[in-house]
Every structure is written in C-alpha cells, then in structure tokens.
Amino acid sequence: MAVEFTLNGEWRDFAGDPRTPLLDVLRDGCRMTGTKSVCRAGFCGACTVMVGGEPVPSCQRPIGMLEGAEIVTIEGIAPPEELNPVQRAFLEHDVVQCGMCFPGMVITLTDFLRRNAAPTRSGIKEALSGNMCRCTGYERIIDAVMSIRETETPAAEAVSR
Numbered sequence: 001m002a003v004e005f006t007l008n009g010e011w012r013d014f015a016g017d018p019r020t021p022l023l024d025v026l027r028d029g030c031r032m033t034g035t036k037s038v039c040r041a042g043f044c045g046a047c048t049v050m051v052g053g054e055p056v057p058s059c060q061r062p063i064g065m066l067e068g069a070e071i072v073t074i075e076g077i078a079p080p081e082e083l084n085p086v087q088r089a090f091l092e093h094d095v096v097q098c099g100m101c102f103p104g105m106v107i108t109l110t111d112f113l114r115r116n117a118a119p120t121r122s123g124i125k126e127a128l129s130g131n132m133c134r135c136t137g138y139e140r141i142i143d144a145v146m147s148i149r150e151t152e153t154p155a156a157e158a159v160s161r
C-alpha cells in the first residue's frame with residue numbers, strides 16, 4: 001500500500017505494510033529520529049507528533065490511516081536553526097536531562113500554549129498528563145512554561161507547517 005503525506009511541510013510517501021506505526025515510518029523511513037520510541041504502547045508521550053494540528057502518539061497511528069495527513073515533528077516545530085518559545089524556555093531553565101521525553105513535551109506544550117494564552121501551573125500539569133519524564137520532578141518544566149510571555153506563545157504557523 002502507498003501512502004502520501006506531508007512531513008514538516010514536504011511531501012513524502014511510504015510504500016509497505018499499512019499497519020506500520022507512524023513512529024517507525026518517521027524514525028526508520030524518514031530518518032527523523034527526534035521523535036523518540038519508548039513505551040510503544042501509547043502511555044509515555046515520548047513519540048508525540050502533530051497530525052493535522054493535533055498532538056498524537058505516533059506509536060499508535062498506523063501509517064495506512066494517514067493518507068494526505070499533515071505531520072509535524074520536533075524537527076519542524078520551529079524554522080531551521082531556530083527554537084520555538086518552549087524549546088528556548090527549556091534551554092534557559094536548564095530542564096533537559098536525558099532528553100528522551102522532551103521532543104514529545106515540546107510538541108504537547110506548543111499545542112497547549114497555542115490554545116492557552118495565559119497558562120496556569122495546574123493547566124500545564126494537566127496538559128502534560130500524557131507525557132512521562134522519569135528524570136525530572138516536573139517543577140522546572142512548569143517554571144519554564146510559566147516564564148513564556150504571552151507574546152511568545154508559539155505561533156499556529158509554526159505548528160502547522
């Protein structure tokens with residue numbers, strides 16, 4: 001089966017088993033290894049990418065269901081050589097440890113901030129309920145997100161490329 005989709009704004013195609021998880025298509029077929037493979041069961045959020053403007057666990061999306069889909073990975077969440085506000089805040093607050101969870105968190109939080117111009121700590125916690133981190137206590141992550149000024153809310157354009 002052949003499937004066509006856009007990946008970070010460029011047309012791509014896949015030919016093979018339609019049950020192949022998007023996660024494997026991205027990492028093995030497209031060499032987009034920023035998307036991480038951890039639980040492969042829909043629990044940890046490490047594999048989160050944007051599909052049609054919504055954050056989804058790519059390990060749970062068979063490629064056969066994604067004909068014509070617009071997919072954005074961590075590699076496409078900001079223009080080349082730039083960071084989006086969530087990435088910049090994570091860097092400034094020194095929150096990254098092993099980094100396995102962070103691509104998925106950046107995708108989730110970018111979407112969250114697009115929808116919430118004035119985030120609260122409890123709102124951020126709820127937004128991150130599907131993104132597991134086993135290295136940090138989450139507090140610095142929340143501090144980082146709270147530091148993002150309203151004017152720096154990730155643009156819709158950056159998450160729908």
Ligand code: FES
Pocket residue numbers: 036037038039040041042043044045046047048057058059060
């Ligand atoms: S690897 Fe997909 S949710 Fe954990």
Ligand code: FES
Pocket residue numbers: 096097098099100101102132133134135136
């Ligand atoms: S920084 Fe290691 S799992 Fe989150």
